[in-house]
Amino acid sequence: MWKLLHMVQSNLNVLHIVFETKDSIMRNAIMFCALIAIAGCKKEEPAVDKYFIFGKAYGECGGNCATFFKVQEGNVYADDMLYYTGQVSFSNVPLAPSKYVLAKHLADSFPSYLYAHPDTTFGCPDCHDQGGLYLKREINGSIQYWNIDTDTAYQPLAIRAYVQQVFATIDTLD
Numbered sequence: 706m707w708k709l710l711h712m713v714q715s716n717l718n719v720l721h722i723v724f725e726t727k728d729s730i731m732r733n734a735i736m737f738c739a740l741i742a743i744a745g746c747k748k749e750e751p752a753v754d755k756y757f758i759f760g761k762a763y764g765e766c767g768g769n770c771a772t773f774f775k776v777q778e779g780n781v782y783a784d785d786m787l788y789y790t791g792q793v794s795f796s797n798v799p800l801a802p803s804k805y806v807l808a809k810h811l812a813d814s815f816p817s818y819l820y821a822h823p824d825t826t827f828g829c830p831d832c833h834d835q836g837g838l839y840l841k842r843e844i845n846g847s848i849q850y851w852n853i854d855t856d857t858a859y860q861p862l863a864i865r866a867y868v869q870q871v872f873a874t875i876d877t878l879d
Contacts, residue, residue, distance in 0.1 A: 755843040757812040759871055761855075762789035763836040772879050773839070774800075774808055781808040783878070789839070804878050811874055812842070818863035819851055827861065828854025838868060 760773025771789035775782045780799035799805070819825075819840070830837025830852045838853040857865055 755846075756841075757808075757815075758793060758841040759808075759811060759839070759875070760784065760789075760793070761836055761838050761872065761875055762831065763834070764789075764831045765834045772875055774875070774878055776805070776808045776812050779805065781805040781878070793839075793841075800878065807874050807877060811871055814867065814870070815842075816864050816867045818861060819867075820849075823849035823851075826852040827864075828856060828859025830854045838871060840871070 756775055756777040758773060758775045760771065762771040762773075764770070769787050771784060771786055771793075773784035773786075773789070773793050773795070775784075775793075775795045781804050782795040782797075782799055785794055785796045830839075832854075835855045837855060839850070840853070841848065841850040843849075853860060853864070853868060857868075860868055
């Protein structure tokens with residue numbers, strides 16, 4: 706009887722060690738997975754603008770038919786062209802710092818709706834000699850653009866106030 710009791714107790718000790726070892730292995734596995742998950746997470750870097758271009762252009766007009774500005778590296782630059790032909794060129798001389806503040810505000814208040822709809826044309830800019838608005842930015846190496854009809858009926862509601870702000874800023878900077 707003592708032998709049987711000793712054998713049962715011995716088996717219980719073995720089972721206790723086995724379960725304790727399995728618990729320890731399980732705890733270590735969970736901690737290892739948590740450590741990998743935490744180490745694998747990396748902070749998302751904030752979006753960094755290399756440049757932000759905004760402007761308006763009219764195909765059928767006389768005189769200066771294009772007005773564009775470029776915000777880059779703490780400065781704002783005016784275009785040096787009379788017509789928009791698909792390419793935009795800028796002066797090498799920055800505008801006054803007070804004008805940079807106005808232009809930078811447009812970059813900072815850029816609508817999330819436009820971020821969600823990159824490389825998009827809204828309406829038919831300048832199809833009826835009404836002109837068009839052009840936005841372009843390079844963020845973290847990705848170039849995105851937007852062509853926007855000046856007729857608010859063709860502008861998504863989510864960007865109408867911003868479009869008006871862009872036109873007002875262009876008029877102030879010009």
